Amino acid sequence: MKMPVNVSQTDFIAALDSFALIVGKEWVFTKDEDLFPYRDAYSPLRATFEDRSPSAAVAPASVDEVQSIVRVANKYEIPLYTISTGKNLGYGGAAPNQSGSVVLDLKRMNKIIEVNESNAYAIVEPGVSYFDLYNYIQERGLKLWLDVADPGWGSVMGNALDHGVGHTASRFRNHFDSHCGLEVVLPNGEAVRTGMGAMPGSKTWAQFKMGMGPVLDGIFSQSNFGVVTKMGIWLMPQPEAFMQGVVTAPLYDDLHEIVELLKYAENSGLAPGAPELGSPLLGISNYVKHLVDAFYEGPPQLRKEHVDLIAKASVGYSADLQRYGLNNKIPYWNLHLKFYGPKKVIQAQWEAIQDLALNKIKGVGFKSGPIQTDPKKAADEWTFYPQDAGVPNMDFFGMGTRAGGNPHPMRGHMWFSPVIPQSAEGILEANSVFEKAHRNMSALQDIPIWNLRPFALPAPFFERTFLFILGFPITDDVAMNKASIKAYRTLLDIAAEHGWGEYRCHPEFQDQAVGLYSHNNNSLLRLSETIKDAVDPKGILSPGRYGIWPKHLRGDKK
Amino acid sequence: MSAVNSKSLLIFFLSTLVSFVSISANSSSEEQEGKKVFDKWCGICHGKRERMPGTASLAIKYDGNLPAALEERTDMSAEFIRYYVRNGVMIMPAFRATEISNAELDLLVDYLKAKK
Numbered sequence: 191m192k193m194p195v196n197v198s199q200t201d202f203i204a205a206l207d208s209f210a211l212i213v214g215k216e217w218v219f220t221k222d223e224d225l226f227p228y229r230d231a232y233s234p235l236r237a238t239f240e241d242r243s244p245s246a247a248v249a250p251a252s253v254d255e256v257q258s259i260v261r262v263a264n265k266y267e268i269p270l271y272t273i274s275t276g277k278n279l280g281y282g283g284a285a286p287n288q289s290g291s292v293v294l295d296l297k298r299m300n301k302i303i304e305v306n307e308s309n310a311y312a313i314v315e316p317g318v319s320y321f322d323l324y325n326y327i328q329e330r331g332l333k334l335w336l337d338v339a340d341p342g343w344g345s346v347m348g349n350a351l352d353h354g355v356g357h358t359a360s361r362f363r364n365h366f367d368s369h370c371g372l373e374v375v376l377p378n379g380e381a382v383r384t385g386m387g388a389m390p391g392s393k394t395w396a397q398f399k400m401g402m403g404p405v406l407d408g409i410f411s412q413s414n415f416g417v418v419t420k421m422g423i424w425l426m427p428q429p430e431a432f433m434q435g436v437v438t439a440p441l442y443d444d445l446h447e448i449v450e451l452l453k454y455a456e457n458s459g460l461a462p463g464a465p466e467l468g469s470p471l472l473g474i475s476n477y478v479k480h481l482v483d484a485f486y487e488g489p490p491q492l493r494k495e496h497v498d499l500i501a502k503a504s505v506g507y508s509a510d511l512q513r514y515g516l517n518n519k520i521p522y523w524n525l526h527l528k529f530y531g532p533k534k535v536i537q538a539q540w541e542a543i544q545d546l547a548l549n550k551i552k553g554v555g556f557k558s559g560p561i562q563t564d565p566k567k568a569a570d571e572w573t574f575y576p577q578d579a580g581v582p583n584m585d586f587f588g589m590g591t592r593a594g595g596n597p598h599p600m601r602g603h604m605w606f607s608p609v610i611p612q613s614a615e616g617i618l619e620a621n622s623v624f625e626k627a628h629r630n631m632s633a634l635q636d637i638p639i640w641n642l643r644p645f646a647l648p649a650p651f652f653e654r655t656f657l658f659i660l661g662f663p664i665t666d667d668v669a670m671n672k673a674s675i676k677a678y679r680t681l682l683d684i685a686a687e688h689g690w691g692e693y694r695c696h697p698e699f700q701d702q703a704v705g706l707y708s709h710n711n712n713s714l715l716r717l718s719e720t721i722k723d724a725v726d727p728k729g730i731l732s733p734g735r736y737g738i739w740p741k742h743l744r745g746d747k748k
Numbered sequence: 749m750s751a752v753n754s755k756s757l758l759i760f761f762l763s764t765l766v767s768f769v770s771i772s773a774n775s776s777s778e779e780q781e782g783k784k785v786f787d788k789w790c791g792i793c794h795g796k797r798e799r800m801p802g803t804a805s806l807a808i809k810y811d812g813n814l815p816a817a818l819e820e821r822t823d824m825s826a827e828f829i830r831y832y833v834r835n836g837v838m839i840m841p842a843f844r845a846t847e848i849s850n851a852e853l854d855l856l857v858d859y860l861k862a863k864k
């Protein structure tokens with residue numbers, strides 16, 4: 191029998207019996223075959239003894255049951271690890287940070303408590319997926335859009351709590367930012383509501399984020415201070431229309447103006463959708479559909495002469511490559527912008543973007559898609575990427591599947607994604623730092639690192655910054671996976687030397703990644719530890735999540 | 749429309765007609781429940797459509813020797829279906845009993861096995 195750390199067998203069995211009394215025997219899992227799906231399907235430690243796994247799982251159906259479970263866990267000092275839908279693939283899946291924890295699986299709590307059309311919000315329980323909320327909205331014909339992450343089976347709540355992101359307008363893409371109001375069960379079993387939820391009789395829980403006093407919501411994300419049981423989320427009033435426009439620029443140095451345009455377009459609200467960068471000349475695109483296309487069809491086919499020129503480019507540049515682009519009318523850069531709103535407004539916004547670009551970029555080009563009005567039709571016909579119109583699906587799993595462009599089976603992936611400044615200088619510096627490290631450091635050689643070559647264009651999910659995303663495939667080769675872990679750790683340190691920190695990462699790296707946010711002798715982490723000791727003195731909730739360990743385990747952490 | 753296209757379209761129509769007839773003949777509420785489980789958890793990647801990650805992967809694996817879309821398979825045993833649901837394969841994760849309960853898994857197995 192697998193046991194939680196530092197718990198006697200008698201106490202563990204007593205706790206499991208109590209859990210069964212609370213939720214019913216069929217919702218307490220201890221058999222190996224039932225627990226297997228609580229391992230991390232994309233674990234970089236797969237097929238090793240260090241792979242994270244739970245001792246049991248318990249699945250409550252209500253807040254009362256969560257409270258009772260937490261009280262029992264407190265009594266017997268059993269570590270619990272909370273998941274909502276548990277599909278955090280690439281970031282640990284359903285597996286606990288600390289092996290041997292009991293997974294508190296909230297998937298059965300799947301009620302959509304309210305969707306308010308006129309005030310454009312929803313209040314959901316943890317197990318509600320993007321598909322669930324989308325279908326609910328469609329079945330009732332509500333004029334609302336939901337911002338979805340790529341995996342449609344993900345949890346509206348779990349994704350937000352892990353700082354996940356989506357695809358539509360900037361106000362909605364940052365899922366934690368667009369939440370409004372939480373209900374949280376604290377480690378002592380008490381339930382608190384944040385914001386207006388703390389005011390009995392308030393009707394504005396999911397409308398006014400702050401309530402009164404300190405805004406504490408943030409401490410329940412990427413942490414282990416409570417079990418969130420309800421969350422409000424802001425939705426987007428269904429726009430009359432939507433459209434994509436592409437701006438192209440011919441020269442390497444135009445990257446500066448392209449990024450300035452991207453920022454102005456987004457921050458001023460002129461083009462509120464996720465601004466995706468590409469380089470037709472370097473044969474790369476961050477437009478999500480293109481990333482998936484490459485797995486189905488292989489990378490875009492370029493002429494040999496072109497491929498050779500790309501291979502010789504340094505930090506994405508060579509004079510010969512630029513000349514080749516000019517001669518063959520292949521833009522160095524492109525910028526995909528997305529617009530949502532009344533047709534007239536979209537038209538005017540696109541015109542304004544073109545005026546701005548014409549003033550700044552010599553030889554600029556434009557292409558715009560049709561102005562469309564039906565997200566479902568656009569998604570079915572691939573005339574607009576479904577997630578960009580709030581339609582959930584599983585398309586992005588094409589990126590990783592065995593398919594025409596990727597005949598080699600993979601076991602998953604993990605992402606390295608430091609936050610870098612949103613500027614051309616930021617992009618170029620990150621490329622040159624990582625390219626140099628890749629050339630010179632043995633830990634980075636012979637490892638399949640996605641995106642790095644020939645040039646990495648950052649992801650625009652969050653406003654005001656870029657994520658410089660590099661990926662690692664998880665394979666059947668244990669040694670290769672271990673080498674990828676080592677490479678990842680090396681990249682973390684290199685990034686931190688330049689002030690670039692992760693926004694989110696796999697549990698394997700959370701201690702290191704959080705440790706690098708080390709200003710004033712790690713005073714931020716020490717503050718988290720002070721909070722941990724105050725709200726969870728026995729350390730029963732998700733020990734180790736994002737580097738926050740209970741006092742009695744702090745010395746042991748890796 | 750080319751001759752090849754119109755021929756494959758005709759076969760497509762005929763085969764959908766056949767499967768429609770066979771479904772409506774033994775369609776039971778259990779089968780419909782099984783189909784619901786399939787649509788919710790499997791069809792999202794294994795549907796018979798373009799750009800379906802599961803279907804694309806099986807198309808490469810079987811290279812025409814077996815249908816790539818699971819709903820067209822007649823060779824899968826109950827154990828085979830249960831194994832992949834609870835264990836996953838490659839980038840497909842395993843599914844927990846809180847996602848697909850044992851009772852739902854039975855319905856799914858019956859639904860997929862009923863395909864003859």
Ligand SMILES: Cc1cc2nc3c(=O)[nH]c(=O)nc-3n(C[C@H](O)[C@H](O)[C@H](O)COP(=O)(O)OP(=O)(O)OC[C@H]3O[C@@H](n4cnc5c(N)ncnc54)[C@H](O)[C@@H]3O)c2cc1C
Binds near residue numbers: 353
């Ligand atoms: C192909 C692919 C594409 C992806 N694309 C995206 C994308 O576009 N955007 C994105 O953000 N991610 C993406 N991911 C990563 C991940 O799959 C999603 O973020 C997914 O939504 C997270 O899993 P989940 O929603 O099931 O959350 P869960 O796994 O339920 O939760 C995530 C974590 O949050 C914490 N948590 C969850 N619920 C609670 C709670 N109630 N109380 C306290 N703590 C809690 C736990 O630590 C938990 O491990 C992608 C992954 C893959 C494989």
